[in-house]
Amino acid sequence: GAVVSQHPSRVICKSGTSVKIECRSLDFQATTMFWYRQFPKQSLMLMATSNEGSKATYEQGVEKDKFLINHASLTLSTLTVTSAHPEDSSFYICSARAWNSYNEQFFGPGTRLTVL
Amino acid sequence: AQTVTQSQPEMSVQEAETVTLSCTYDTSENNYYLFWYKQPPSRQMILVIRQEAYKQQNATENRFSVNFQKAAKSFSLKISDSQLGDTAMYFCAFRREYGNKLVFGAGTILRVKS
Numbered sequence: 001g002a003v004v005s006q007h008p009s010r011v012i013c014k015s016g017t018s019v020k021i022e023c024r025s026l027d028f029q030a031t032t033m034f035w036y037r038q039f040p041k042q043s044l045m046l047m048a049t050s051n052e053g054s055k056a057t058y059e060q061g062v063e064k065d066k067f068l069i070n071h072a073s074l075t076l077s078t079l080t081v082t083s084a085h086p087e088d089s090s091f092y093i094c095s096a097r098a099w100n101s102y103n104e105q106f107f108g109p110g111t112r113l114t115v116l
Numbered sequence: 117a118q119t120v121t122q123s124q125p126e127m128s129v130q131e132a133e134t135v136t137l138s139c140t141y142d143t144s145e146n147n148y149y150l151f152w153y154k155q156p157p158s159r160q161m162i163l164v165i166r167q168e169a170y171k172q173q174n175a176t177e178n179r180f181s182v183n184f185q186k187a188a189k190s191f192s193l194k195i196s197d198s199q200l201g202d203t204a205m206y207f208c209a210f211r212r213e214y215g216n217k218l219v220f221g222a223g224t225i226l227r228v229k230s
Contacts, residue, residue, distance in 0.1 A: 032216060043207060043220045044161075091159060097216065102149065105218060107161035 003027055004096050006108035013084055014116055020080045021111045023094030029074035030096035034105065035067070038091045050077040084115040118143045120210050122221035129198045130229055136183075137193045137224050139208030145169075147213040150184065150191045155223075156204040164206070167191065169213075198228045 003026040013019050023033055031052045036044040048069050049057045056069035066088075068080040077096075081088050091112050095105040119142045129135035141150070152164040167175045167184050174182050179196045195202055208221040 034217075038159075041205070041223075041225070043222050046217060049216055093159075093161065095161075102166060103216075104163070104166075110159045 002098055002104075002106045004094065004106045004108040006092075006094055006111050008111060009109060010112045010114075012114045012116065015085055016083055018080055018082045019084055019113060020078055021092055021094075021113075023077045023079070023096070023108050025075045025096040025098075025106070028096070028098050030077075030098065031074060032097040033071060033077040034095045034097070035069060035077075035079050036093040036095070038093060038110075040091075044093060047079075081113065084113070086115045089113055089115045118145075118210050118212070118219045120208050120219050120221035122206075122208055122224050124224045125222070126225045126227070128227045128229055129195075131198055131200060133198055134194060134196045135198055135226065137195075137206050137208075137226065139191045139193070139221055141189050141191065141208070141210050141219075143189070143210065143212075145212055148215075149211045149213065150182075151209040151211070151218070152180070152182070152191075152193045153207045153209060153220075154202075154204045155207065156201075161207075165193065195226075200228050200230060202226060203228045 005024045007022045033050040035047045038044050047062045050069045050071040052071045058064045071077040093110045095107045121140045148169045150167045154162045154164050165177045181194045183192045205223045207223045210219045
């Protein structure tokens with residue numbers, strides 16, 4: 001159990017376009033999901049905390065108008081990179097918090113975004 | 117604010133041998149959780165082991181065990197009988213007892229050699 005999926009796994013887009021990444025908890029409900037960004041050989045950087053039915057909480061330095069997060073249901077959160085630029089190219093990972101004894105986070109497989 | 121430090125950017129170990137990855141953290145909290153995550157080349161984050169700070173006994177999961185020293189704020193991971201499949205980046209992470217966020221260390225790349 002506790003599987004998190006992400007779609008797409010890879011996306012290539014042109015500069016100036018918008019890209020949507022979906023994160024789904026497949027076998028549990030997640031009131032809270034998290035979006036991370038990871039550069040090669042570096043750690044995960046938390047971008048925002050996504051709360052079902054309310055606005056996301058963004059980390060300092062993350063542009064909320066650039067990275068739109070929607071958590072419309074207990075199993076789905078989306079991250080939209082608006083007006084993407086080459087510097088937005090990165091690996092994006094989501095996780096979902098399960099309501100078990102440890103409130104553990106389960107991670108999706110990640111999405112590689114390349115902006116040309 | 118909490119910080120997590122992994123001082124070993126890269127490590128290598130021969131297959132079947134034992135390796136220890138270091139992690140230190142800084143917090144003023146008394147109760148919290150510590151985790152080791154593995155990120156293989158597939159980039160999928162996998163939980164290796166967790167430790168609750170209020171438990172004195174060190175956590176173990178098969179070939180993986182931790183040395184948790186609360187006073188020293190140290191949380192090292194020991195991998196016994198290393199296997200080629202253990203090759204990955206390993207992240208140490210901290211979470212407050214009732215918190216949401218994971219605070220990650222910079223990671224250690226572990227290469228298991230045959």
